[in-house]
Amino acid sequence: MAVFNSKVNPRSESFNRNRREMLELIEKLEELNGRGAEVSEKRKPRFDARGQLTPRERLARLLDPGMPFLHIGNLSGYLLDTKNPEKSIPGSTVIAGIGFIYGARCMIVVDDSGIMAGSMTAAGGYKIRRAEEISLEQKLPFVHLVESAGGDLLNYTVEGFSAGGALFGGLAKLSKAGVPVVSILHGSSTAGGAYMPGLSDYVIGVKGNGRAFLAGPPLLKAATGEIASEEELGGVEMHATVSGLVDYLAENDGHGIRIARDVIKRLAWNDNVVDSPSSRGSSPAYDPDELAGIVPVDYRIPYDMRELVARVVDGSEFLDFKPQIGISTVCLQAEIFGLACGIIGNNGPIDPSGANKATQFMQLLDQANIPVLFFQNTTGYMVGTKSEQAGMIKHGSKMIQAVQNLEVPRITLMTGASFGAGNYGMCGRAFEPDFLYTWPNASTGVMGGEQAAKTMSIVARGKAEASGSDVDEELLAQQEKMLAMKFDSQSDAFYTSGHLMDDGMIDPRQTRNTVGMLLETVLEARRRVIRPNSYGVSRL
Numbered sequence: 001m002a003v004f005n006s007k008v009n010p011r012s013e014s015f016n017r018n019r020r021e022m023l024e025l026i027e028k029l030e031e032l033n034g035r036g037a038e039v040s041e042k043r044k045p046r047f048d049a050r051g052q053l054t055p056r057e058r059l060a061r062l063l064d065p066g067m068p069f070l071h072i073g074n075l076s077g078y079l080l081d082t083k084n085p086e087k088s089i090p091g092s093t094v095i096a097g098i099g100f101i102y103g104a105r106c107m108i109v110v111d112d113s114g115i116m117a118g119s120m121t122a123a124g125g126y127k128i129r130r131a132e133e134i135s136l137e138q139k140l141p142f143v144h145l146v147e148s149a150g151g152d153l154l155n156y157t158v159e160g161f162s163a164g165g166a167l168f169g170g171l172a173k174l175s176k177a178g179v180p181v182v183s184i185l186h187g188s189s190t191a192g193g194a195y196m197p198g199l200s201d202y203v204i205g206v207k208g209n210g211r212a213f214l215a216g217p218p219l220l221k222a223a224t225g226e227i228a229s230e231e232e233l234g235g236v237e238m239h240a241t242v243s244g245l246v247d248y249l250a251e252n253d254g255h256g257i258r259i260a261r262d263v264i265k266r267l268a269w270n271d272n273v274v275d276s277p278s279s280r281g282s283s284p285a286y287d288p289d290e291l292a293g294i295v296p297v298d299y300r301i302p303y304d305m306r307e308l309v310a311r312v313v314d315g316s317e318f319l320d321f322k323p324q325i326g327i328s329t330v331c332l333q334a335e336i337f338g339l340a341c342g343i344i345g346n347n348g349p350i351d352p353s354g355a356n357k358a359t360q361f362m363q364l365l366d367q368a369n370i371p372v373l374f375f376q377n378t379t380g381y382m383v384g385t386k387s388e389q390a391g392m393i394k395h396g397s398k399m400i401q402a403v404q405n406l407e408v409p410r411i412t413l414m415t416g417a418s419f420g421a422g423n424y425g426m427c428g429r430a431f432e433p434d435f436l437y438t439w440p441n442a443s444t445g446v447m448g449g450e451q452a453a454k455t456m457s458i459v460a461r462g463k464a465e466a467s468g469s470d471v472d473e474e475l476l477a478q479q480e481k482m483l484a485m486k487f488d489s490q491s492d493a494f495y496t497s498g499h500l501m502d503d504g505m506i507d508p509r510q511t512r513n514t515v516g517m518l519l520e521t522v523l524e525a526r527r528r529v530i531r532p533n534s535y536g537v538s539r540l
Contacts, residue, residue: 058184072504119152182203
């Protein structure tokens with residue numbers, strides 16, 4: 001394969017304009033990423049007074065030094081619980097991601113008890129459920145650092161309570177599948193939260209601070225009149241010597257984390273991987289930093305997906321499948337860190353020929369057992385008389401069938417527009433890709449705000465004409481403005497990421513590293529042999 005010949009001029013006005021605008025979005029992303037840590041770390045004196053590590057200090061000690069940690073749901077909850085962008089805390093009360101413990105790739109969840117005492121919010125609950133799903137699908141040991149005041153009763157809904165049961169069901173599924181669950185009780189685990197350690201395979205309790213009870217002293221007194229101390233009800237020393245909930249008793253947070261690391265080490269988890277691929281491959285011939293200037297923030301300005309791919313794949317080399325057919329749909333074969341993959345991207349709307357090309361390409365990749373990456377930048381399937389007569393509906397449907405029924409790993413990255421059924425044909429959230437990440441410039445919706453507003457105005461004028469009434473143009477203009485704002489505000493990547501429509505938002509310049517780690521994760525999972533059992537490991 002020949003090295004791609006880039007036509008990008010890093011000194012051009014358009015490149016520098018794109019870069020300025022993208023860096024503004026990246027700066028916003030970095031500020032939001034740091035907001036939760038800033039709020040949580042203000043509570044550090046409280047943690048110090050109790051002889052505890054802060055949540056992020058616990059995470060840092062758990063992970064192998066120098067190894068990557070890929071956040072899951074870094075913006076989850078942003079603008080979900082409050083519409084005030086200044087007060088909204090992305091990430092909610094949970095830190096989650098994929099990291100390494102003694103070289104074993106693990107799913108790690110940390111209750112951020114520096115925010116709302118770690119209370120479970122709607123976004124936090126979703127984040128843990130998604131972490132459990134990924135842990136199950138990718139066969140990753142699930143490690144949970146527990147300290148939570150329980151459910152967020154101030155924002156209680158019965159729907160949230162009902163959905164909360166899935167957190168416990170997820171742990172039961174993991175244990176049954178043969179994927180170990182390890183919990184450290186750093187602090188309180190109250191009410192339903194007590195079942196988090198209760199449904200774990202290994203439980204470590206930290207002396208003096210760890211607690212687990214279905215009803216704390218206030219609720220116990222209100223419900224039964226009984227008066228008891230926290231230690232009597234659910235202290236970890238009681239659980240280690242009387243109830244049997246706790247397997248290992250730790251002197252402090254640091255000791256508990258060392259025990260957890262040792263538990264993972266003793267699993268010899270990587271011994272269960274068959275023919276694990278080595279991650280190698282040459283760097284791209286073009287600087288990935290240039291991605292900030294290649295892709296316009298405005299999705300209406302076109303760019304060549306090949307320019308993006310050339311700054312992600314090994315050696316900037318790829319094989320271009322049927323480049324003269326369905327030219328706005330790009331199908332490429334390449335390697336990332338030495339791992340083979342197929343990439344489907346968009347240079348605009350998907351026409352009938354492009355849909356057919358993508359469908360055939362996916363079937364070839366499925367036959368060869370090669371993962372498929374979807375880089376989304378499409379305004380949807382092509383509309384118009386010519387397109388309809390060429391069979392857009394049936395060809396687009398075949399593409400959607402192929403996307404849904406692929407048996408190889410699927411990873412989706414939102415790099416620009418994602419409108420209409422194009423979102424579906426390019427493996428959007430509803431099609432359950434193994435992972436879905438977004439760039440900060442992405443835009444997702446049934447259509448753009450301007451198109452939606454114009455469509456409704458045309459409908460309104462048609463109704464008025466049919467009924468013989470006059471059209472109020474001033475009112476129509478106001479409606480157009482309102483609709484455009486409504487659609488565009490909800491299609492914004494920060495809004496969609498906060499509303500749990502992806503697994504996280506990344507700096508575009510980190511695409512190669514992120515996608516490379518995701519490819520390693522999905523391929524390792526498919527080479528891993530685990531030992532399922534009938535019911536999971538019960539605590540006795």
